[in-house]
Amino acid sequence: MKRSSSTSKGGVLSNVLNRDVIGWELRPGGMLVQKRDIRDASSRPTINIKVSHGSYHHDVPVHAQSTFGDLKRVLAHDTGLEPKEQRLLFRGKEKDDEECLHMVGVKDMSKVILLEDPASKERKLEEMKRNQGITKAYEAVGEVRADVDKLSKKVVALEITVHGGSKVADKEFVVLTELLMVQLLKLDTIEADGEAKMQRRIEVHRVQNFVDKLDNLKARNSNPLSHSSNAVSVTTKWESGVGSLSSPIPLQSSTKITQHWEVFD
Numbered sequence: 448m449k450r451s452s453s454t455s456k457g458g459v460l461s462n463v464l465n466r467d468v469i470g471w472e473l474r475p476g477g478m479l480v481q482k483r484d485i486r487d488a489s490s491r492p493t494i495n496i497k498v499s500h501g502s503y504h505h506d507v508p509v510h511a512q513s514t515f516g517d518l519k520r521v522l523a524h525d526t527g528l529e530p531k532e533q534r535l536l537f538r539g540k541e542k543d544d545e546e547c548l549h550m551v552g553v554k555d556m557s558k559v560i561l562l563e564d565p566a567s568k569e570r571k572l573e574e575m576k577r578n579q580g581i582t583k584a585y586e587a588v589g590e591v592r593a594d595v596d597k598l599s600k601k602v603v604a605l606e607i608t609v610h611g612g613s614k615v616a617d618k619e620f621v622v623l624t625e626l627l628m629v630q631l632l633k634l635d636t637i638e639a640d641g642e643a644k645m646q647r648r649i650e651v652h653r654v655q656n657f658v659d660k661l662d663n664l665k666a667r668n669s670n671p672l673s674h675s676s677n678a679v680s681v682t683t684k685w686e687s688g689v690g691s692l693s694s695p696i697p698l699q700s701s702t703k704i705t706q707h708w709e710v711f712d
Contacts, residue, residue, distance in 0.1 A: 494555040496548075500526055500562075509548070511555075516544030522561060532567040536560040577640070584639035588646050591633050595654055598626055602657050609664050612671070620665040627658050 496518065498505040505525050509518055515537075519530035526533075535542050537551060537559050553559070601623055608615055631654050639647050 494548075494553075494557075496553065497556060497558045498522060499558060499560050505561075511549050511553075513548055514544060515542040515546050515548065518548070518559070519544065526561065528561075528563060528567075532564050534562040534564055536562065580638065581641065581643050584637055584643035585646070587637045588634070588639070588643065588650055591630050591637075592650055595627070595630055595650065595657070598623065598630070599657060602660060605664055606660070609668050615668050617665065617669070620661050620668070624658055624661050627654050627661075630654050 492511050493508050494511045496507045496509060498507050498518075500522075503526075505522065507518065507521055507525070509521060515535050516530065518535065519533045522528065522533060523530055530544070537553060537557070542551065605615060605619060605623070631651065634647055634651050634654070637647055
């Protein structure tokens with residue numbers, strides 16, 4: 448009997464100790480609360496909320512005791528809007544993240560309106576315009592680059608001709624230079640930022656290099672001998688030497704000629 452009584456008391460004490468062990472859980476809102484027993488799940492029923500977002504409608508299941516901040520985190524997955532970009536209205540009033548749904552009267556099938564924060568919407572529009580501008584600038588620079596590639600082939604052809612010693616009409620250099628200057632004007636009208644601006648600057652330098660090359664080729668084409676320093680040097684030496692067209696200076700001889708004859712026997 449005593450042993451049985453002792454066992455009974457131990458069991459009661461064990462049950463008391465077990466009840467005193469507190470479990471904790473992290474609520475969806477980030478609040479640390481005492482963990483509820485599974486059998487007490489009925490105290491936190493799930494409700495369906497109808498969320499209207501423009502022309503879209505979402506049926507969102509959440510715990511009845513969740514906060515509007517919890518609801519925003521759930522809606523972020525469905526709408527793509529970050530919680531800080533959302534504004535939730537219930538019965539015509541905007542609700543704070545800390546407010547609980549059941550405390551303001553949100554029940555099953557209640558309707559909540561979702562609006563995007565105006566400041567966030569404006570930032571997205573500005574970013575969209577900026578991205579569109581960058582894309583447009585890239586395309587414009589790409590078109591100029593394609594035209595310059597075609598003109599560069601003509602510059603190379605003129606370079607080969609001039610260095611080969613053939614004469615080229617000055618009009619060829621003038622027309623090609625004007626076409627390159629047109630491309631410079633196109634680049635000047637392109638509004639670009641960031642990487643697109645750098646690409647535009649690179650193309651401007653490229654066109655300017657072609658224009659400078661054409662100027663040098665034109666000068667060489669007009670006066671080919673001015674670029675032949677070695678030939679001029681050789682000619683100068685030849686003219687001042689034996690091959691000169693002027694009469695050579697008589698050579699002085701050290702031998703004297705006399706009319707005195709010596710007679711030998």
